Amino acid sequence: MNKKQLIFPKDFWWGSAWSAEQAEGRGETGKAETVWERWYKEQPYRFYQGISSETTTDHIHQYKEDVQLMKQTGHNSFRVSISWARMFPEDGIGKVNPKAIEFYRNLFTEMNNNGIKVFANLYHFDMPAILQDKGGWESREVVDAYVNFADSCFEEFGDLVYHWFTFNEPLGPILGSYLEDFHYPNIVDFKRGAQAAHFTVLAHAKAIAAHKKRQLDSKIGVILNLSPTFPRSQNSADVKAAEIADLFYVRSFLDPMVKGVYPEKLITLLKDYDQLPEDYTEEDLKYIRDNTAQILGLNYYEPRRVKARLTAINPEGPFLPDWFFENHVMPGRRMNEYRGWEIYGKGIYDLCMDIKENYGNIEAFISENGMGVANEERFMDETGQVIDDYRIEFIQDHLAYLWKAINDGCNIKGYHLWTFIDCWSWINTYKNRYGLVSLDLSTQKRKIKKSGEFYKQLSDQNGFDYDVDLLV
Structure with a gap:
């Protein structure tokens, strides 16, 4: 064993992240119905344990206690999201909600007063349902x-926010x-998804403008869920499959x-398969070219492993990325059996090196980086504390490779865990x-x-302290 103390750069951001829809609760401030609330009304059986x-x-009611818990768990920074539906409870665009402004200003002030930098994200999957009715991300309106929502947030909270982010995981709503x-709204149509993706990128650029x-004084960027893509082998067919998967899911x-x-x-x-969006202009492309992220958040949970397809595609079926590859289950992989995700600490190093080099x-x-585990009450001691050594090991293994990436020249300024307090997790709820x-x-x-x-x-x-012999 070769134990060494791994020290991170001065003023490193230690913290965590969550979102408005997953943590705040509805509260009494006034809030428009989100797509998640609507979907729950329509299909509650799709949400774990209803x-x-x-x-x-x-x-929303316990933020002061929660900020103290942030301090007690070592936070010097924390990422929230601002609820579009709370800020504009009528129609998503009209009159800004003074009660929402009061809540967020109180929260951000409390964080700053306790030495916790505010990382504010503008969109985390929570489209106001009334705007989804107008086409959601397929709509220029x-x-x-x-952009109106984003600019209103800059105006109301710009003095309190350390860094801004336009979107968290914009790929997620397109895939989902x-x-x-x-x-929601559970459409299977790649071309419409490509249109929504383009307008999401355009919205990002216009918010930056x-x-x-x-x-x-703050910077503005975006948070992307990125997984390094590994081919099953160096066979040219596997390599090509990995390259195409990487185009769809990363680039x-x-x-x-x-x-x-x-x-x-x-x-x-996409042009070869007639899947390009139909509504895009040269002006859109100029906006995108001229307004790029100033800082980048990297959400890493697991690697992507793919191989060349072994079975034919149904030509009558909908166009999907996996026309070009299949997922590869690598023998001997280490798994988080609860979430069905591979645990691969070195992937965080590979991802950071990609950002450095390209x-x-x-x-x-x-x-974001973290480990979801079901039935954690199994691991409670007699005081009711969860003894989650598995999570500590997960964090250490990933941080060791992050430390290695920083020492190899990657411009990495912090580490935020998912998440702070156990929170609601979309259709998985609290599973x-x-x-x-x-x-x-x-x-x-x-x-x-x-x-x-x-x-x-x-x-x-x-x-x-970490056994550096474990780093490969």
């Missing part, structure tokens, strides 16, 4: 409504809404949002728990897990 987002972690049936006009948003241009190979492929080493941070702090949903009682105590020590020491 749990809605009405209360969740009730952060909705793009304009989003248009390809894979895990987001609005931020620039405000001349705020599709990373290139236009950071470089300002769509990848040519992806454009050519994206100008843009200022970046790990904006898997991710928090540093446990939540009793019936009583709303919070209790710091063993991992939360570890995280405080990690932050205080700006590092931890």
